Amino acid sequence: MGQYIAPLRDMQFVLHELLHAEDELKQMQKYVDIDADIINQVLEEGGKFTSEVLFPLNHSGDREGCTLDPVTHEVTPPAGFKAAYAQYVAAGWPSLSCDPEYGGQGLPMVLQNSFFEMLNSSNQAWTMYPGLSHGAYECLHEHGTAEQKALYLPKLVSGEWTGTMCLTEAHCGTDLGLLRSKAEPQADGSYKITGSKIFISAGEHDMVQNILHLVLARLPDAPQGTHGISLFIVPKFLPNADGTLGARNPIFCGALEEKMGIHGNATCQMNIDGATGWMIGQPNKGLNAMFVMMNAARLGVGMQSLGLTEVAYQNALLYAKDRLQMRSLTGVKAADKPADPIIVHPDVRRMLLTAKAYAEGGRAFSSYVALQIDRELNHPDEAVRKDAADEVALLTPIIKAFLTDNGWIATSEAMQVYGGHGYIAEWGMEQYVRDARINMIYEGTNTIQSLDLLGRKILLDNGAKLRKFGEKIRVFIEENGTDEAMSEFITPLADLAEKVTKLTMEIGMKAFQNPDEAGAAAVPYLRVAGHLVYAYFFAQMARLALAKQDGGDNFYKAKLATSRFYFARLLPETAMLIRQARSGSANLMALDAELF
Incomplete structure (x- = not known):
């Protein structure tokens, strides 16, 4: 079923040439021993594991799905998943970026981020089993008591136990203030969760x-709304003090969701019937603690779509080079064959380059954000940590929404390359489209991310975070604006930066009078912001490629061509999006609900 080869050359280009990750990491005491050789070695081993162990299980896992035993409430994942997980644990992959105090390897987040791209390219459904465990680890690491950390973190770090995030209830999705799950305090300091x-x-x-469920629930005297939610850790099996397993806790899978995609992952309806749990953090402050996990999940979902974009592109490219259909419009290209390979056709190239550009832009962007997380958590300079934290807060909703929008576009285009075969399961492409669609929905729909970006991250602080990031773009423009070879990249980047500034001010003034204006503009606004970020990184990559395009390495020629395609074919979408954002809320809200 096709192939997956980790894009190591491009990952190394991004980490070493674009971001200078080694130099950045050596400014942090925790990472002074991390060098390019270590980074490359981890990436190479990750590429082997994902292509050789996980990718062969992707198609079969999708076809088989998961099985629930209605009597025992036990779920069996697809064949091969458990054995692959055992190999994952034996190789030490769960501990990659975790704290050495709890058994972790202490490697940087920017490296783990690249590994998770590979995991998602090879098998998104499988990756979701260990995927949320790192978010549970981060949540407990930041908000857990010393006893909770000592008991749970080594098991999560080793991969012996996994974690989940239990937020949503049937009557409330994004609006968690409506949740009804209850937590009754017990004399021994635990709680009974129902x-x-x-x-x-x-x-x-x-x-x-064992599975550690992080569950949101309400205390008996909790205020209504989101200010009355607490967070609890509810293990599948109650652990003894020494970490061995005790009694089965009454938190069971009542049903498996029948889904459009990610069939290999067990998406469960969980029934909690007086299960024992322990509070994480402070009473009625559960969302504050859970947001650590939710933000990690949002970055992770962006990486899911980046992974799918890459693997869909790789296989569409293979097909386009092999499939013979018609002749080139400019004359025969394969005279020894009855027809030319379809890669000679302009629109096939448009589809391939769309996926390629969205993969390479997303890789540069997400690696940059991961490096900012490393700086936020570990840099010795408090001002640097604060600036990095502001950037991560600003860019997280763009990572989640823009990368997943683009993943949907790219997988659809890659499937189209196959023509009718793309719609047939045996080729594997339609699975990527189905799997990609969920990424725009869960961990906060892309509309929610757009509202978060525009409302909380930009308008709430009068654009301070956006201006700081914009200053980096301005400096880059000034430094390269007089380079004639860079004008095809700098001119549109500068133009869009100016338009984003004006658009932000315009929407802010309108929203001050009518909050619906922000709601009406948010989704197109986020895509405009996403393109601004991509244009910034593609311009930087183009500068590097221009300097090395004549050195004999065709990688740089390809990078330059992809950058030119992005600016010529994808960035112009912003003109339409800006008009949509400026069109206001009246065209959406004027029609009475009963007239729909």
Whole structure:
């Protein structure tokens, strides 16, 4: 079923040439021993594991799906998943970026980010089993008590146990203030949790001995709304003090969701019937603690779509070079064959380059954000940490929404390259389209991300975070504006930066009078912001490629051609988006609901 080869050359280009990751990391005491050789070695081993172990299970896992035993409530993942997880644990992959105090390897987030791109390219459904465990680790690491950390973190770090995030209930999705799950305090300091959760990824499976559910619930005297939510850790099996397993906790999978895609992952309806749990963090402050996990998940979902974009592109490219259909419009290209390979046709190249550009732009952008997380958490300079934190907050909703929008576009274009064969399951391409669609929905729909970006991250602080990021773009423009060879990249970048500034001010003034104006503009605004970020990184990559295009390495010629395609064919979408954002809320809100 096709192939996946980790894009190591492009990853190394991004980390070493674009971001200078080694130099950045050596400014942090925690990473002074990390060099390019270590980074490359980890990437190479990750590429082997994902292509050789996980990718062969992707198609079969999709066809087989998961099985629930209605009597025992146990879930069995597809064949091969459990054995692959055992190899994952044996190789130490779960501990990659975790704290050495709890058994972690202490490697940087920017490196783990690249590895997770590979995992998602090779098998998104499988990757979701260990995927949320790192978010659970981060949440406990930041908000857990010393006893909770000592008991749970080594098991999460080693991969012996996995974690989930139990937020959603049938009557409330994004609006968590409506949740009804209850937590009754007990004399021993624990709580009895009762309720029902839906859409719980990897909520039940047999790949590990224990699953740690992080559950949102209300205390008896909790205020209404989001200010009355607390967070609890509810293990599948109650652990003894020494980490061995005790009694089965009454938190069970009641049903598996029948989904459009990601069939290999157990998406569960979880019934909680007086299960024992322990509070994480402070009473009624559960969302504050959970947001650590939610933000990690949002970055992770962006990486899911980046992974799908890359693998769909790779296989569409292979097909386009092999499939013979018609002759080139400019004359025969394969005289020894009855027809030319379809890669000679302009629109096939448009589809391939769309996927290629969105993969390479997303890789540069997401690696940059991961490096900013490393700076936020570890840099010795407090001002640097604060600036990095502001950038991560600003860019996280763009990572989640823009990369997943683009993943949907790219996988659809890659499937189209196959023509009718793309619609047939045996080729594997239609699975990428189905799998990609969920990424625009969960962990906060892309509309929610757009509202978060425009409302909370930009308008709430009067654009301070956006201006700081914009200053980096301005400096880059000034430094390269007089280079004639860079004008084809600098001119549109500068033009868009100016338009984003004006658009932001315009929407802000309109929203001050009518909040619906922000809601009406948010989705196109986020895509405009996403293109501004991509244009910034593609311009930087083009500068590097221009300097090395004549050195004999065709990688740089390809990078330059992809950058030119992005600016010529994808960036112009912003003109339409800006008009949409400026069109206001009246055309959306004027029609009375009963007239729809």
